[in-house]
Amino acid sequence: METTQEKTPVEVRIEPLRGLPLILEVAGGVGRTLGLTLLWGLEIVRDSYFRLLDRLNVRPRHKRASAFPPGQPKKRTASTR
Template identity: 85%
Template sequence: METTQEKAPVEVRIEPLRGLPLALEIAGGIGRTLGLTLLWGLEIVRDAYFRQLDRFNVRPRHKRASAFPPGQAKKQRNTPRR
């Protein structure tokens, strides 16, 4: 036995933005657009840079790179933990 339940109709009311909320939405859209444009521009520059390195046959370094600077390590002071 099947039971069918109908959903009650929902009234949707769309109110246009005016004044400050409208200005904030427009400014946010412009900001997002400019941010994405900047990121895409940087990506184009990065791709061109690596393309040039490939063209000049520049290979990655042979030695493993280290996150630590060369030289003697500094002695650590024993500080109490909190």
């Protein structure tokens, strides 16, 4: 179905970057690429480490872990309002 209203034409101008803005755009692209490469490399190392632990059959813990430290809990004093 065609609409009865026509869209107004939009004039698009593409201006090439020159000088400092061009250098900043290229440097930003190179920085992002290097950052992602570093993250991917670290992820590869992490995955390899955990695969090695799996191959060596190393279990995460021998006993259950607790969120609370060992020992008696501290005595709380009642606050008066």
